[in-house]
Amino acid sequence: MAAYHHSAADDGEDTSIGISRRYAWIVFALTFGLLISDYMSRQVLNAVFPLLKAEWTLSDSQLGLLSGIVAIMVGLLTFPLSLVADRFGRVRSLALMAGLWSLATLGCALAENYQQMFLARFLVGVGEAAYGSVGIAVVVAVFPREMRATLAGSFMAGGMFGSVLGIALGGVLAQHLGWRWAFAGMALFGLLLAILYPLIVKEARIAPRRQADEAGKAALKSRRPLRTLYSSRSVIGAYVGSGLQLFVGGTVIVWIPSYLNRYYAMGTDKAGAVASIIVLCSGVGIILCGMLCDRLGRSRPDRKISLAIGYCLGSCLLLSLAFSLPPGTAQLVLICLGMMVAAGTNGPSSAMVANLTHYSVHGTAFATLTLANNLLGLATGPLITGKVSDLIGLDKAFQLVPLISILAAAVFFYARGHYHNDMARLKDEKAGETPRNAALESHA
Template sequence: MAAHHISDDGIDTSLGIPRTYAWIVFALTFGLLISDYMSRQVLNAVFPLLKAEWALSDSQLGLLSGIVALMVGLLTFPLSLLADRFGRIKSLALMAVLWSLATLGCGLAENYQQMFIARFLVGVGEAAYGSVGIAVVVSVFPREMRATLSGAFISGGMFGSVLGMAAGGVMAQHFGWRWAFAGMALFGLLLAVLYPLIVKQARINPQRMTTAANKAAVALTRPLRTLYSSRSVISAYVGSGLQMFVGGTVIVWMPSYLNRYYAMGTDKAGAVAAIIVLCGGTGMILCGMLSDRLCRNRPDRKIALSIAYCLGSCLLLSLAFALPFGLPQLVMICLGMLIAAGTSGPAGAMVANLTHYSVHGTAFATLTLANNLLGLATGPLLTGKVSDLIGLDNAFQLVPLVSIAAAAVFLYAKRHYHKDMARLKGEGVEEKSLEAALEVQS
């Protein structure tokens, strides 16, 4: 069977960028992603307080959480295209300002309707950050680090969720839920000011790469077609989104689960939930590193790993939510979450390998779209509705079963991966010939 190296998609965009500066870019971009998710997930820590103060149902609470992911899913693609056209760095800073101000608006909301509008705007501000941010990160590092970088960067969502729920729970307990939102907003605004002062578009996009991108634009329809032209890349989108259903739902509803069935206050529930989410974030990084190490010369192995992560998390989380309430259950949930989001790194590397380098920002936007529409938006909302009918504990027993569907989709991708990679490599040879002809003409 043919073996395809992870570099088969062509150009290494990190050439000429100092490694120290690359890590500075990663740190600041990662920091803003943490702020993004702190602003998004602080709501979960104050669910019990909002439910009591405004007499809300679980469906209404789920909608407040789901509307952000829904807007991210709907707007990530068009806003990512705009960011590619008008400048990624300026766009990232503007996004951070918008979601931070909208988070401040959540703290000022006087009723459910105002809170819903503020959360809607949080989603608009956060819509393209993940896809544009990861495109920036991938562009400044060698391509052999893609699964590790994808997993590490996306794990910022988990770590941001940890900080948002833990810090938000403590602030809400001692100062009230409004100050929890205000604290997240101020942190985001600070980073939004610093980011464009340190990260410069010219330094992460050398002139030689601009020239290459301009040449590629002559054949733009071909690069764009790689976003959806192969069965493997479509399966990567769908499989990743379905698996996010599981991890995203546990993140959103865990503080409420601990509050209801373990009688924990918002501060303690937020802290325990933060530990569980931290396991998910750590698993993203470790699973991504494992993927890069085992799949250096056989990228298709990352798909087999993704299937293993899906089925393993299904087994562990199903067992966890069938156990009686207590420490053994919490330990088993942590183990399940350690691999539940492990598909993030391999899926990100698959998307990068199966799409043209000139449209990687849009490719990651498509992946973000799938993650949000199939998982992060749908999971909390559907679980809230089921919870209203049968209780949150019973609803949680059904959630891990979605991982079986995710595993089936990744299995389909594995059957077609080699053929799709060979076709993409052939198209790359044709494009290089076209660029050479353009160079001669110029």
């Protein structure tokens, strides 16, 4: 087999031409802010688990379902809603989604029983379904391709920072004002941003190249770009590996406040504050690991996959050691370090997906990644861990969770073996489209 020389210039389509760097950062800030709101609304529930458990006499399985239903709806709806957003306008779609999840979070504050809370959380999931995928497509589109792992990682870190704020502020509000105000506070913040976003971010300004490219529109209507979502082994590996690794990180984020409450005897405010530090470490890890990937991958883009493998194995070692220790400072330090490394695969996997798929369907591509993240990780992890916790205790369940990272590492290793050939094939397909696009323009 002939060797394929893979340079940084070959590492995907550059869609940022014609967009000023200043406006790109404004778009990033607002899109990042909405992602923070997204996760504040999602994770505030975890801070009030002990209060809901006591007030409504709920089991861990029921609490896990309240958390997991959001991820399930995100997983089920992210693909079709992202496809709609790619075709009919990403900015309008993002604003509508933010309005829906914020109103649904307000519904959580008004819930009178478990059934009403479940319905409200269901609607939170519907509202959040495509935000992460469409939002990251917007961010990737306005920055140069060599910044993809850093920007994708930084954007996804917004989920961690939102989780920090949701858990920490939710815990404080619940302790002093009651759990209903915890939900209400998150809802009001989201509604404000949902109104502001479409007033500043304009579709015509974030995609000048795509709107001017009539050939790109013709390609979007065909099935060729959509085939890039699943046509290579390495992009499938990115989906599956990312989802399996998020089984670990997502489970710890959901259950760590309850773990601190049960085994450290912390109240909801203190447990929320400590849990927020752990989640903050995840957010910092996403950014630093993404920056490392971009730096080391400038001349060898496949190094990002090697780093993803290292992040998986490192997090498995650190978290397995942490949960084998008795409660105490050493355990908390190791959990923080393990979560920092565990979250590191977000940047590499997002960059892989952007590089291996057609730019015109990036929203749908990231929806596919989100689908895998939720169905394999964020939904499955908390649900399975809740059921195992009911049987053997949360401390014992946490000892088993890090082992999933070994499977994630194996999948990324498989993807690495096919990355060069898959990028070469995608480059050849794009080269083949150029004469066809020129013909379309000559007939226009």
